[in-house]
Amino acid sequence: MLELHGVCVRYGKVDTLCDVTLCVPAGQTLAVVGESGAGKSTLIAAILGLVKLAAGQITWAGAPVHTCRPSLVMQEPRAAxxxxxxxxxxxxxxxxxxxxxxxxxxxxxxxxxxxxxxxxxxxxxxxxxxxxxxxxxxxxxxxxxSPLILFDEPLSALDAVTQKHTAQLIADLQDEMGFAALVVTHDLGYAAAFGDNIAVLRKGRVEEITPTHAFIQHPKSDYGEDLRQAAFALGALGYGA
Ligand SMILES: Nc1ncnc2c1ncn2[C@@H]1O[C@H](COP(=O)(O)OP(=O)(O)OP(=O)(O)O)[C@@H](O)[C@H]1O
Ligand SMILES: [Mg+2]
Known part of the structure; x- marks a missing residue:
């Protein structure tokens, strides 16, 4: 299980991640949603050990996270x-x-x-x-x-049909291979279709972590509700169904 406890990342004097606590059990998917600049890629960099933590711990099965050698799937596939x-x-x-x-x-x-x-x-x-x-x-x-794969906007460079296909493929491979996945995305439709839980990140703070089926019905935070309304308006929820 991936566990983040009280994680803070500071760039200069700005707290880009602030007191982030979350977990991803083995074999499950946590989708982290939030607007541009919320700190999603910084969260991934922190898990990969690419930025220094100002506070907190990140562990896999109780050991420092680097011991599980997490893998990354990047947003810009060719640049990877x-x-x-x-x-x-x-x-x-x-x-x-x-x-x-x-x-x-x-x-x-x-x-x-x-x-x-x-x-x-x-x-x-x-x-x-x-x-x-x-x-x-x-x-x-x-x-x-790796038992932990981090996906940074894995679908954003793809067209809608390929997005849907690739999302399903990731889910099927996860069923087959059992890795834990942390997916950061601003696509709530994708998050809702494949995340077991949805974490809402805003300005570096976790506003809520909610099982996906409950989030679709009733997000706990006002900002989660704003995201849900926006996704409904775009017709994005129901994607993958
Ligand atoms: N190396 C850095 N030095 C200083 N500030 C940084 C650095 N990397 C990111 N930031 C700032 O931290 C904040 C969060 O950036 P981050 O890339 O994590 O956002 P994001 O949620 O991934 O956004 P997007 O959806 O646009 O990819 C932004 O305000 C960004 O400008
Ligand atoms: Mg990013």
């Missing part, structure tokens, strides 16, 4: 890869760094689940579509074998 290397090199990098092997059968299985033709991995990031690059990013996270 070295542009001059074939995708395969970048995808294998987390394993190569640990001198671990992956059987061809396992790689073929996961590629198949992601609907990624395996010979596509011999191309450079600029030679595949954005949707394919995003699935290659998910592939890299999956084969790294």
């Amino acid at each position: 890869f070295n542009p001059v290397l074939p995708l395969r090199r970048s995808i294998m990098e987390p394993l190569t760094a640990r001198a671990e092997q992956l059987s061809d059968a396992r790689l073929a299985h996961i590629c198949n689940r992601l609907e990624l033709p395996i010979d596509l991995l011999d191309r450079k990031p600029g030679e595949v579509s954005i949707g394919q690059a995003q699935r290659a990013g998910i592939l890299r996270a999956l084969i790294a074998g």
Whole structure:
């Protein structure tokens, strides 16, 4: 289980995250929603150990979070890869760094689940579509074998049809492989379709954490209600149903 307890991150004199306490049980998804600048990417950077905590702890199964080697799926799929290397090199990098092997059968299985033709991995990031690059990013996270995968706006670079398909694919792979997922998104429709719980982040503070089915009916915070109303107005809730 991922646990954050009283986490604060400060840039200069500004508290970008303030007293953030939340947890993600193994195998579950927490969707963190909030407006631009709320601190969502900073939350991910904190979990990855890329920024210093001004206060608080982040643990996985009671040990410092880095021990579980969390994986990241980035918002900008092509930027997540070295542009001059074939995708395969970048995808294998987390394993190569640990001198671990992956059987061809396992790689073929996961590629198949992601609907990624395996010979596509011999191309450079600029030679595949954005949707394919995003699935290659998910592939890299999956084969790294981490029990915790962080997704930063995993669908925002994709068109609506590909979004829906990719969201379902992530959910199916999670059922199969059992990783915990923390997804930050401003797409409440996606959050509601696939998050077990929804956390609302505003100005660096957690306003509420609510089971998704309860959030859809009745968010606890005023800001959560504003987000819900906005999503209804856009017709986004019911997405994935
Ligand atoms: N390295 C940094 N130094 C100073 N301020 C930063 C730094 N990184 C982020 N910030 C500020 O922290 C706040 C939160 O940024 P963050 O990137 O976490 O937001 P976000 O919720 O991910 O937004 P978006 O939805 O636009 O991606 C913003 O005001 C941002 O300008
Ligand atoms: Mg962000």
